[in-house]
Amino acid sequence: MFNLESPLPNTTTRHEQISRVVVTAQQMRDIEARIFAGGMPVAALMEKVAGLIARRIIELYPRSHFPCIGILVGPGHNGGDALVVARELHFQGYDIVVCCPFSKLKDLTAQNAQYVKSLGIPVYEALEPLAKCAVFVDGLFGFGLERSLASPVDRIVDQLNEWSQPVVSIDLPSGIHTDTGEVLETAVQATQTFCLGLWKIGLLQDQALDYVGQAELIDFDIPIADIQAVLESPKIQRITPQSAIATLPLKRSPVTHKYKQGHLLLICGSRRYTGGAILTGLGARASGVGMLSIAVPESIKPLLSAQLPEALIVGCPETASGAIAQLQLPEKTDLRSFDAIACGPGLTVDAKPILQEVMNSDRPLILDADGLNILAQMGTIPTLQRRQAPTVLTPHAGEFKRLFPDTVDPTSDRIAAVRAAAAQSGAVVLLKGARTAIADIDYVWINPESTPALARGGSGDVLTGLLGGLIAQATTKHIPLLEIVASAAWWHSQAGILAARDRTEMGVDAFTLTQYLISVMRSN
Ligand SMILES: NC(=O)C1=CN([C@@H]2O[C@H](COP(=O)(O)OP(=O)(O)OC[C@H]3O[C@@H](n4cnc5c(N)ncnc54)[C@H](OP(=O)(O)O)[C@@H]3O)[C@@H](O)[C@H]2O)[C@@H](O)CC1
Ligand SMILES: Nc1ncnc2c1ncn2[C@@H]1O[C@H](COP(=O)(O)OP(=O)(O)O)[C@@H](O)[C@H]1O
Ligand SMILES: [K+]
Structure with missing residues (x-):
């Protein structure tokens, strides 16, 4: 595991030390x-x-x-x-x-x-x-x-x-x-x-x-x-393969069981955006998470069940527009049953009450896409200040500007922007882009290697699922949050690079990307 206190741990080679600076x-x-x-x-x-x-x-x-x-x-x-x-x-x-x-x-x-x-x-x-x-x-x-x-x-x-x-x-x-x-x-x-x-x-x-x-x-x-x-x-560091795989693949005890390997709740999808929920689920699958529950509007439950037979699909009552109207978890289950919650892909902003509910939970929460848009409507900073548990926000530049309209413009200095946003909100902020930058209140990690093949609808949904699954497991293993988020960003982009190498930059649709995630672990 790498040490966030210093980018120059004396246990690694000079090359590794230098390449993080x-x-x-x-x-x-x-x-x-x-x-x-x-x-x-x-x-x-x-x-x-x-x-x-x-x-x-x-x-x-x-x-x-x-x-x-x-x-x-x-x-x-x-x-x-x-x-x-x-x-x-x-x-x-x-x-x-x-x-x-x-x-x-x-x-x-x-x-x-x-x-x-x-x-x-x-x-x-x-x-x-x-x-x-x-x-x-x-x-x-x-x-x-x-x-x-x-x-x-x-x-x-x-x-x-x-x-x-x-x-x-x-x-x-x-x-x-x-x-x-x-x-x-x-x-x-x-x-x-x-x-x-x-x-x-x-x-x-x-x-x-x-x-x-x-x-x-x-x-x-x-x-x-x-x-x-x-x-x-040092506050700003490059993610290197060595820093990323320090946590990956997550180790398992021979006598572990599924509930010790993290239980992730995904809240995503709507009648309008079904695919986003499936891609998020497939991203989570690749993380190796022990248990996966996916809350979706009742009407799309059969589609999710067909794509993700191992997941527990929770059909929820829906609004007239086909968004989740309220969370209806199985009997004897509440939000405390999960190690982490990821919420947002394909949700539509009609699912606002859901966000209010998850915001009140004491579980680590990952917000993406419409989860972020609803948060911006609710007021980013005051809403996050009321949270009792860690929050990870994964905006692209457009979502970032809606969430943090008064901070540094990410189009003029992405690293200063992500740093300011994390300092203001107390959340871990992952600003997506060609060089994804991730900050908490103290540190920034930059992902230095990626591929424009990822600039394609749905690839962010895959990241949300992967990230959610890793955080659910990291919580049970006490791995620091920022480390696991940085590892997830690296893993996701490496899968894009591998897929683009095999299939050209044109061949990396989001579903294909999910199929390359495991290959990254095999080749590192
Ligand atoms: N020291 C060493 O041995 C090592 C140095 N290294 C090398 O040194 C580089 C840094 O060198 P550096 O500090 O001399 O700066 P550099 O970028 O060459 O130019 C600055 C000059 O340009 C001028 N100037 C500025 N803006 C201008 C403009 N718009 N239009 C016109 N002029 C402009 C400015 O003059 P001014 O008019 O501002 O007084 C100044 O004279 C570094 O990047 C690396 O390559 C490394 O290899 C390590 C070993
Ligand atoms: N030019 C690029 N180079 C590398 N990665 C990119 C590039 N453009 C986008 N990405 C990555 O692709 C993903 C896109 O996510 P997002 O914008 O949320 O898309 P969606 O919501 O359609 O899934 C992010 O992980 C981002 O970092
Ligand atoms: K030059």
Whole structure:
């Protein structure tokens, strides 16, 4: 089990420790300052970093197929890195052409520019002379970018984006805000981004993803002690396979029985939205939950029974519109009979009384879809403040804005938004998206790997069921809530990735997704 107190548990490898860390531009500056204060020469670090980048470029773009490389150089140390890469690739036999549209460079960058020129490598202010290059390296700006790109650099970036050759961005695609991932007017659309040293938070924000391409970390041996000194109590972490499977698959005692493996109540579906209830049930099935009860409107009970023969389907009285009118649990059962309750998919907002009832229960509660829309109508914060037990909210950006209209806009900074929402509400908030972010009052976890194949109706319902089933089991095993929510998000997206690999991104409908969930556990 991973330790939420520290992302750098000393029981794991350096690679694992480093790959969980996420930093802002300021934190990266502070970490670098410590390394330099410790005595590491700036030029030596630049040599080391650029050497690693050059080696990776040679692997990805061998000279036999990519004989000419264009290097874009900015005024700071991102440009310095690029110039050292230029020099190293030149000595490896590549034809190098440099574009540096700046007259004033930082000292170390200027020195490297001078040496590159002395080697006979052509350096231009314009981009046009680089048109025939087979690959580009973008070293215009890294985490030092503080304002929008101005002329002529903005036009150079736009021109580069119109060409079809691959582009490798050093540290960040130039033009992307290091913390929010915002595109500052214009930005380089990279094929690959080699993030240097530690993951910059902006690379994990949805709005940057069209520009980042394939992101990979170039580890240049930042001492763990310097990271820990700056991130005393690290608040934001990347989910890694190792952190996710620390809890999965959930262990079973040989003498367990079904009621010890968690009992989940799903409350979902309506006459209008039957499929959502089925998908939620199939997501819960894959979680391995010991007992599954599903409350639905009476009229759709036969459909659910046919799809989920192992579940106890509870038919409830329904409104004229076909929504659940009231919960009618079997005799001798009340909400305390369950280890967790998940409520919302396909419910319609006509099921409002149901939400009031589950809000009053003392069981962990997962709310999704119409469960969230009803909560927004009831007043998110005051309603949640009355809860006696943990609540997990799983909104997409639209639902998030309805729930938390007065907090940070998730379209401008998803990580700040999810953090603020968790702090205000006391709930665990899972903000869905390409890079799902999950926060409780203290910590944020970001799911760094997913697939757009999941952008499809019903895939969120699958997550709700999976999450509900895992939480019902985690409750009986005393696994911390945030850990299990992060593991569920990882599991769900990994199933999407596996399914897309087998069936293409077009082939991952929500039902198919449910069929891939177990394969993720088998392959990890
Ligand atoms: N130190 C090392 O050895 C290591 C460094 N590393 C590398 O250093 C990078 C960070 O370097 P950095 O701090 O020099 O910042 P960087 O992003 O290159 O550019 C800032 C420069 O641009 C300017 N500027 C800003 N905005 C602008 C705009 N819109 N339009 C025009 N100009 C603008 C700003 O000047 P200003 O005018 O604001 O004074 C400043 O001069 C990092 O990403 C990584 O690649 C790592 O490899 C680790 C080892
Ligand atoms: N571009 C994307 N990349 C990766 N995952 C995505 C993307 N778009 C959506 N998803 C994931 O798909 C799911 C969609 O959920 P949701 O919007 O609730 O859909 P529905 O309500 O139709 O089930 C979420 O888990 C979300 O994180
Ligand atoms: K860059």
